[in-house]
Amino acid sequence: MTNKPFRIKIISMGNAEVGKSCIIKRYCEKRFVNKYLATIGIDYGVTKVKVNERDVKVNIFDMAGHPIFYEVRNEFYTDTQGAILVFDVGNTGSFESLELWLNEMKSNLTNPAEMENINFVVCANKTDKKRQVDEADGRLWADSKGFKYFETSAQNGDGVQEMFQALFEGVVDTVENGGKVQPIATQLGYTKEQAEAVQRLKTAKDNYERLGLSMGCTKDDINKSYRKLALLLHPDKNVAPGSEAAFKLLVAARTALLKNIR
Ligand code: GTP
Ligand code: MG
Secondary structure (H helix, E strand, O other), rough: OOOOOEEEEEEEOOOOOHHHHHHHHHHHOOOOOOOOOOOOOEEEEEEEEEEOOOOEEEEEEOOOHHHHHHHHHHHHOOOEEEEEEEOOOHHHHHHOOOOHHHHHHOOOOOOHHHHHHHHEEEEEEEOOOOOOOOOHHHHHHHHHHOOEEEOOOHHHHHHHHHHHHHHHHHHHHHHHOOOOOOOOOOOOOOOHHHHHHHHHHHHHHHHHHHHHHOOOOOOHHHHHHHHHHHHHHHHHHOOOOHHHHHHHHHHHHHHHHHHHHH
């Protein structure tokens, strides 16, 4: 194996004030600053690490989370190999925004399919504080996307080292495998598809969306989609948190849609 050092590009994403800069500071400088110093546009830093016996030079682009910096941020998504998606466990809004961050990134890549080649880690930060978002919900979202999940505190350092190490290993594995992100095992005994199904039922806006159908669908479409999802969601088979409620929503959605058709 060659030991040529190589460079990788990592970025941080997530709402303002969730702790992106503090997590990076904790990792690179082993310290924590209590005062909030908003990142202006982008901060850039380099660190050297060893991953799988290889010397790796990591370029970290720390993004400002505030919407006014969108114009500055949007140029920096290109060529990203690893991204840290940070939310604050004490702020539900910051968790719900993660989906928007993925959309922002996707719309700024030359080829949206590049998303598939990026290693993401979800970072549930500020675990030292009172929380609004449960670990199970965070994990479920991450699993439904196929992302690794870590609980961290930039304040006391919990989880920070592990999170970065896993991210760097993921990126190096991807490079060594010709640019393909390696699928990860979900952590709690359910599959990515099962997590995805629970997540979809939980967040869908109407019955069509719950079944993945659009208006004008036939009775056959409804039953087919129902059967597929019922297999994934049945609480006897699906141990993901919320699977029972999701299964009930599915049954109700099917009944309501069939009623519309008759
Ligand atoms: P922008 O640069 O504006 O996007 O924000 P950011 O995500 O970089 O947040 P930053 O790291 O500057 O931290 C925001 C505030 O949260 C600061 O006051 C930090 O001290 C605090 N903070 C960050 N991480 C933690 C943590 O793990 N625990 C606690 N209690 N506070 C934290
Ligand atoms: Mg910052």
